[in-house]
Amino acid sequence: MEIIKKSKRMVSTSELLKSKGEKIGLVPTMGYLHKGHISLIKRARAECSKVFVSIFVNPIQFGPKDDFARYPRNFKRDCSFSEKAGADYIFFPSTDEMYEKDFKTFVEVQDLGNVMCGRARPGHFRGVCTVVLKLFNIIRPNIAYFGQKDYQQLVIIRKMTKDLNVPVEIAECPTVREEDGLAVSSRNKYLSSDERKNAVVLFQSLKLAEELIINGQKNLEIVRKAALEKLESNPFVSKIDYFDFRDKDMLYEIERIDQKAARILIASAIWIGETRLIDNILLENNF
Amino acid sequence: MEIIKKSKRMVSTSELLKSKGEKIGLVPTMGYLHKGHISLIKRARAECSKVFVSIFVNPIQFGPKDDFARYPRNFKRDCSFSEKAGADYIFFPSTDEMYEKDFKTFVEVQDLGNVMCGRARPGHFRGVCTVVLKLFNIIRPNIAYFGQKDYQQLVIIRKMTKDLNVPVEIAECPTVREEDGLAVSSRNKYLSSDERKNAVVLFQSLKLAEELIINGQKNLEIVRKAALEKLESNPFVSKIDYFDFRDKDMLYEIERIDQKAARILIASAIWIGETRLIDNILLENNF
Numbered sequence: 001m002e003i004i005k006k007s008k009r010m011v012s013t014s015e016l017l018k019s020k021g022e023k024i025g026l027v028p029t030m031g032y033l034h035k036g037h038i039s040l041i042k043r044a045r046a047e048c049s050k051v052f053v054s055i056f057v058n059p060i061q062f063g064p065k066d067d068f069a070r071y072p073r074n075f076k077r078d079c080s081f082s083e084k085a086g087a088d089y090i091f092f093p094s095t096d097e098m099y100e101k102d103f104k105t106f107v108e109v110q111d112l113g114n115v116m117c118g119r120a121r122p123g124h125f126r127g128v129c130t131v132v133l134k135l136f137n138i139i140r141p142n143i144a145y146f147g148q149k150d151y152q153q154l155v156i157i158r159k160m161t162k163d164l165n166v167p168v169e170i171a172e173c174p175t176v177r178e179e180d181g182l183a184v185s186s187r188n189k190y191l192s193s194d195e196r197k198n199a200v201v202l203f204q205s206l207k208l209a210e211e212l213i214i215n216g217q218k219n220l221e222i223v224r225k226a227a228l229e230k231l232e233s234n235p236f237v238s239k240i241d242y243f244d245f246r247d248k249d250m251l252y253e254i255e256r257i258d259q260k261a262a263r264i265l266i267a268s269a270i271w272i273g274e275t276r277l278i279d280n281i282l283l284e285n286n287f
Numbered sequence: 288m289e290i291i292k293k294s295k296r297m298v299s300t301s302e303l304l305k306s307k308g309e310k311i312g313l314v315p316t317m318g319y320l321h322k323g324h325i326s327l328i329k330r331a332r333a334e335c336s337k338v339f340v341s342i343f344v345n346p347i348q349f350g351p352k353d354d355f356a357r358y359p360r361n362f363k364r365d366c367s368f369s370e371k372a373g374a375d376y377i378f379f380p381s382t383d384e385m386y387e388k389d390f391k392t393f394v395e396v397q398d399l400g401n402v403m404c405g406r407a408r409p410g411h412f413r414g415v416c417t418v419v420l421k422l423f424n425i426i427r428p429n430i431a432y433f434g435q436k437d438y439q440q441l442v443i444i445r446k447m448t449k450d451l452n453v454p455v456e457i458a459e460c461p462t463v464r465e466e467d468g469l470a471v472s473s474r475n476k477y478l479s480s481d482e483r484k485n486a487v488v489l490f491q492s493l494k495l496a497e498e499l500i501i502n503g504q505k506n507l508e509i510v511r512k513a514a515l516e517k518l519e520s521n522p523f524v525s526k527i528d529y530f531d532f533r534d535k536d537m538l539y540e541i542e543r544i545d546q547k548a549a550r551i552l553i554a555s556a557i558w559i560g561e562t563r564l565i566d567n568i569l570l571e572n573n574f
Contacts, residue, residue: 011452019452054363069329074535094385096561102537103450104396104397104398104450105394105395105396105397105416105446105447105451106395106397106449106573107392107394107451108392108393108394108395108517109391109392110391110392110393111391129392130451134450134451134452137451137452137453137454140454159391159392160392163391163392163421164392164394164417164420164424165294165298165420165421165425166424166426167427169426205369212469250389261338
């Protein structure tokens with residue numbers, strides 16, 4: 001496995017590989033790899049002839065109050081995990097390498113980035129789109145792998161790619177969960193042991209909503225109320241950012257289950273103590 | 288020469304050519320080709336093995352009060368001009384082909400798009416960047432050719448390309464002028480015969496500024512005053528949008544000639560009757 005830190009070298013490496021007809025798979029990450037990332041790397045390994053993992057904690061997607069400085073990092077472990085999962089290359093640029101002095105260009109997907117997580121994190125998805133497009137241009141993958149856990153991010157990147165005719169296929173990979181159901185996330189590391197035990201309430205509230213809908217409840221305001229009650233009754237939940245029902249592609253709000261929508265996204269963001277967690281499930285709209 | 292209207296077909300054509308090692312040159316235009324475009328196509332012909340001309344009047348770079356509907360079009364003549372100048376392919380997409388329903392993604396270069404022409408045309412350069420990035424992704428040129436006449440556009444596209452690691456070289460080509468000095472432009476067609484005769488005052492005012500500087504005037508406010516007087520004394524000049532002295536790369540304003548700046552851009556936008564014209568000259572800062 002080779003580690004590449006410079007964009008120029010990355011571009012020439014990719015160009016050479018592509019000229020030989022290699023199929024490049026990219027797993028873009030912010031490092032501190034966990035089971036979720038590993039599953040993406042393994043899938044890329046199964047589908048592509050060369051697998052790249054990018055590791056870059058992207059400053060422009062963090063707000064001034066976000067956890068950029070304390071975001072967990074462990075490059076050595078990331079390398080060993082990536083290699084074991086089958087990566088051929090790691091792209092590990094410095095911040096200066098990605099954002100030179102006087103950097104001025106930003107990519108924004110309108111509307112989709114203002115709802116859900118975008119409300120609490122203005123500019124977040126603009127930062128995500130900008131860095132992902134840069135990574136696509138530097139690494140030029142045939143397929144890029146994203147997890148369903150960051151579902152809004154997945155929708156926005158897919159839309160950006162389509163709107164801008166970016167020649168990359170976006171692969172959607174299922175959320176990996178701990179045994180109790182908590183979605184695996186680098187931020188779980190912030191949780192104390194009591195917080196960790198209680199964090200599963202997020203997944204449970206999503207499952208509760210799903211169950212109510214499957215059992216026939218069509219009024220989603222009633223479903224939301226029940227889910228919020230479950231969350232609010234847990235003393236470790238310090239704040240609820242949203243608990244939403246949305247169209248899985250365009251992210252518009254769904255109010256009743258019989259409203260036209262191919263599949264419904266049930267998504268929520270809550271705070272356990274000082275840690276913000278997100279999760280979601282997708283529901284076929286055939287009730 | 289082949290005419291291609293669909294992005295998909297364009298992508299597969301380009302991919303095939305690139306896999307054969309062809310060097311692709313792109314001249315992006317809004318059609319109604321003139322001597323300026325022809326010079327770009329000829330330069331592409333000299334430097335590349337395959338030459339593409341794109342013809343697309345891009346609605347998202349026009350404001351509500353701009354001349355989108357009346358912008359001149361003549362596809363048949365454009366084809367004949369392109370072929371004669373050496374083009375191999377014309378990419379001629381419809382508006383729907385470029386902007387599907389629910390199009391939401393925009394690319395913006397901050398600051399550089401708010402000054403000069405950006406002041407009078409908010410959103411204009413965002414529209415330009417977005418369409419140019421789309422064209423780059425669809426056609427995947429090695430080199431794209433832009434005229435110095437739209438100098439601010441050239442600077443912004445170069446910055447976007449660099450910031451986003453877009454794998455395209457931006458070639459800068461000199462402004463082509465009529466015999467009297469008027470910069471060639473599709474919009475010159477709007478001018479009546481009297482207006483056309485007087486439109487040369489724009490170039491003359493730039494040359495006057497250049498002459499004053501060459502003769503030793505270091506205070507650019509004095510130079511600007513002289514240039515504005517020349518413009519204002521012409522009865523066909525109905526409005527002056529700006530007459531600016533700027534750094535040629537970052538477009539910041541220069542106030543004195545001894546201020547540090549590699550080369551100075553002298554640029555102006557004026558209205559002759561109902562028609563907005565722009566022009567500029569570059570001046571070495573070695574006085």
